[in-house]
C-alpha cells in the first residue's frame with residue numbers, strides 16, 4: 293500500500309549528524325515539519341554507534357578547532373540542551389577528560405610546531421614537550437626517535453556515543469520530529485522521494501522542500517540516486533568513500549593507567565578504555581563496494597599481529613605482553629579530497645544540503661556541525677565561520693587539508 297507525506301525538511305540518516313541537524317532545525321522550523329529517515333534503528337553498522345567518541349582540540353586547522361571548541365561546551369553541558377521536558381534524571385553521556393598525545397620525529401617536528409602555534413592562537417590549552425619533558429611525564433614511552441610532543445590540559449576526552457545518540461533521539465522525538473524507519477530508495481524530479489518504510493512495508497512518497505544528506509558512509513550512494521534525476525550540468529560527485537578499520541579491545545597487565553589517546557608514529561592509535569585499552573591502525577582500506585557495507589564481518593586477530601602489535605610494543609614496551617579481548621569492524625565516511633568535513637549547500641541544486649565526510653573526527657564535531665548546517669539552511673549567519681568546509685572546494689578541486697588526521 294502506498295502512502296504520501298509532505299514535509300518541509302527531510303533528513304536522510306539518523307546518526308549523530310542527522311540528529312544534531314534535526315535538533316538545531318527545531319529552533320527555526322516547527323518540529324512537525326521535519327522528518328528523519330533511518331533504516332536501522334539498532335545502528336549496528338552506523339559510525340555513530342561504533343565510534344571511539346573521543347574529542348580533541350589539537351587540530352591543524354582553525355575551523356576544526358572552532359568546531360570542537362563549540363562542541364565540547366555542548367557535550368559538557370548536555371543536560372541543559374537535551375533533557376526532555378518533565379524528565380527527572382539528568383543526562384550523562386559519561387564524558388571523561390583524557391588528553392590526546394601527539395608525538396613527532398625529527399622529520400615531522402616542524403609540522404607539530406606549526407600546529408601548536410595554530411592551537412595557541414585559538415586559546416587551546418596545548419602543552420609542548422621536548423623529549424626530556426616527555427620522558428618525565430610519560431615514563432612508559434619509548435622516545436628514542438621522538439623529539440617533540442604535545443598534549444592538552446582541558447577539553448579533550450571521550451564519552452559514550454550510544455548515550456549521545458539516544459539523548460538526541462529522545463529529545464527530537466519529544467519535540468515532535470517524525471522518525472521513519474525507512475531508507476531513501478529513489479529520487480523523483482521536483483523534490484519527490486520514494487522511500488521504503490520498513491515498519492509498515494509500504495512505499496512512501498515524500499514531498500519535501502529541503503533535503504539533507506546525512507547518510508554517513510552511504511552518502512555518495514545517496515547522492516548518486518539524486519544525480520540520476522538531475523540534468524548533466526547539475527550532477528555532483530561527492531568525494532566520500534567508506535574506509536574500513538579494525539578496533540581491538542586489549543588487556544595489558546603492566547600497561548599504564550589512564551593512557552592518553554596516543555598517536556604512536558607511524559600508524560597506531562591507542563587509549564585507555566576503563567581498565568583496558570582500545571587500539572587500531574590509523575591506516576584503513578577504502579571501498580566502493582556497497583554490498584560489503586551490508587555485512588562488516590568480524591575482526592581477525594591476525595590483523596592485530598600484522599598491523600599493530602610490533603609498532604605498539606616498540607612505542608610502549610609494556611604491550612609486549614598483551615591479551616586480545618575482542619574487537620569490532622567500523623567504517624569512516626572518508627573524504628578522499630582532503631579528509632575534512634563537507635558542510636553546506638549542494639553546489640548546483642537549491643535546497644539540498646550535505647553534512648558528510650568527517651573522516652574520523654565527526655562525532656566530536658556533530659553538535660556544532662549540525663548547528664551550523666541548520667543555520668545555513670534557515671538563512672542565519674552560522675555561529676562559526678566554516679565557509680572553508682563548504683562544497684565549493686570540491687567543485688574547484690581545492691583541497692583544504694587537516695594535517696592532524698588519526
Ligand SMILES: Cc1cc2nc3c(=O)[nH]c(=O)nc-3n(C[C@H](O)[C@H](O)[C@H](O)COP(=O)(O)OP(=O)(O)OC[C@H]3O[C@@H](n4cnc5c(N)ncnc54)[C@H](O)[C@@H]3O)c2cc1C
Pocket residue numbers: 304305306307308309310329330331332335337338339340341342343344345346347474475476477506507508509510514537539621622623624625647648650651652653654655656657
Ligand atoms: C571505529 C570508529 C572510531 C571513531 N572514532 C571517532 C572519535 O574518536 N572521534 C570522532 O570525533 N569521530 C570518530 N569516528 C567518526 C564518527 O563516529 C563519525 O564521523 C560520525 O559518527 C558520523 O556520523 P553520521 O551521522 O554521519 O554517520 P552514521 O552514524 O553512520 O549515520 C548515518 C546513518 O545513515 C543511515 N542511512 C544509510 N543509508 C541511508 C539511506 N539511503 N536513507 C536513509 N538513511 C540511510 C544509516 O543507517 C546510518 O545510521 C569514528 C568512527 C569509527 C567507525
